[in-house]
Amino acid sequence: MREIFEKILGKENVFEKEPMKKHTTFKIGGVADWFLTPQNKTQLKELVLVLKEQNIPFFVLGNGSNLLVGDKGIRGVVICLGKQMDNIQISGSECYVESGAILSKVANAVQRAGLSGFEFASGIPGSIGGAVFMNAGAYEHEMKEIIKTVEYMDQNGEIFSISNEECDFGYRTSIFSKNDYIVLSAVFSLQEDSLEEIKNRMDDYTSRRTSKQPLEKPSAGSVFKRPVGHFAGALIEQSGLKGYQIGGAQVSEKHAGFIINTGNATAKDVLDLIEYIKKVVFENFGVMLETEVKMIGEF
Numbered sequence: 001m002r003e004i005f006e007k008i009l010g011k012e013n014v015f016e017k018e019p020m021k022k023h024t025t026f027k028i029g030g031v032a033d034w035f036l037t038p039q040n041k042t043q044l045k046e047l048v049l050v051l052k053e054q055n056i057p058f059f060v061l062g063n064g065s066n067l068l069v070g071d072k073g074i075r076g077v078v079i080c081l082g083k084q085m086d087n088i089q090i091s092g093s094e095c096y097v098e099s100g101a102i103l104s105k106v107a108n109a110v111q112r113a114g115l116s117g118f119e120f121a122s123g124i125p126g127s128i129g130g131a132v133f134m135n136a137g138a139y140e141h142e143m144k145e146i147i148k149t150v151e152y153m154d155q156n157g158e159i160f161s162i163s164n165e166e167c168d169f170g171y172r173t174s175i176f177s178k179n180d181y182i183v184l185s186a187v188f189s190l191q192e193d194s195l196e197e198i199k200n201r202m203d204d205y206t207s208r209r210t211s212k213q214p215l216e217k218p219s220a221g222s223v224f225k226r227p228v229g230h231f232a233g234a235l236i237e238q239s240g241l242k243g244y245q246i247g248g249a250q251v252s253e254k255h256a257g258f259i260i261n262t263g264n265a266t267a268k269d270v271l272d273l274i275e276y277i278k279k280v281v282f283e284n285f286g287v288m289l290e291t292e293v294k295m296i297g298e299f
């Protein structure tokens with residue numbers, strides 16, 4: 001396949017046996033057979049069509065901040081929509097952003113333009129593509145509130161632009177996650193505000209995050225979705241699991257909803273710890289936790 005991939009993308013954008021631990025915030029994950037970085041929509045489309053024709057499975061990677069990649073890696077292709085597709089354009093109170101842009105970069109750009117609404121997302125370490133796909137949220141806000149339109153590519157390489165209402169956003173889900181659509185870009189609808197007020201809100205969110213979350217250690221953020229009527233972190237803490245460790249994976253002492261990689265955790269360590277937490281929390285509270293982190297590849 002190398003020849004075909006290089007013809008579409010150029011030699012410099014084709015990587016074979018790429019260690020996924022380099023591309024996940026957990027710093028865990030075996031090798032991907034192929035790791036490809038299309039530079040634009042045209043290349044992406046050509047690639048998707050070839051993969052479909054050859055029956056090769058592919059996975060779209062953003063910033064790798066919500067993933068647990070298996071120790072045996074990923075068969076097929078990882079398509080990385082990263083900083084090669086991270087254009088940001090602000091016009092009036094709207095902001096067009098390509099999917100590879102990192103949320104903090106977008107938050108800073110709109111703050112400098114005196115636009116409010118994006119502050120809640122400034123500390124989420126994802127890309128626009130991942131955040132739209134997941135309908136990422138924090139501090140009682142979510143992507144759904146600020147998105148005007150989203151441009152995506154379906155599995156046949158066709159490109160569409162849809163309105164917020166058509167995105168079918170729910171708690172950490174969207175039409176994109178339900179159909180494996182590739183998010184290409186989004187337009188955000190924001191409000192004018194003073195630069196200082198926006199900055200203050202961003203600083204407030206940052207200090208709340210730094211004091212409550214183990215940002216100094218590799219993780220994938222909150223491992224579990226918020227169960228109805230509860231907080232996963234509180235249930236785990238009340239089960240006495242703070243600091244509980246399997247191999248190199250540990251329930252964070254700072255925030256029980258996070259699992260941290262203490263240095264040499266394998267995906268299996270994390271998976272075993274997740275199963276153990278689910279079992280103990282269910283025994284104690286009758287609540288079955290559901291993972292928010294996506295498990296990808298072979299374990």
Ligand SMILES: Cc1cc2nc3c(=O)[nH]c(=O)nc-3n(C[C@H](O)[C@H](O)[C@H](O)COP(=O)(O)OP(=O)(O)OC[C@H]3O[C@@H](n4cnc5c(N)ncnc54)[C@H](O)[C@@H]3O)c2cc1C
Nearest residue numbers: 062063064065066126127129130131136137138183220221
């Ligand atoms: C320290 C820390 C704090 C966090 N805090 C929060 C928080 O407050 N709120 C929150 O919601 N999340 C939080 N997260 C989780 C994570 O940052 C979000 O889920 C984020 O939206 C994932 O974006 P990503 O680009 O890293 O996606 P990835 O992890 O790369 O991928 C996640 C999913 O999105 C898909 N995807 C990525 N890009 C695209 C694309 N362009 N098109 C289609 N599918 C795509 C992937 O296929 C995968 O299924 C946190 C994570 C960490 C490590």
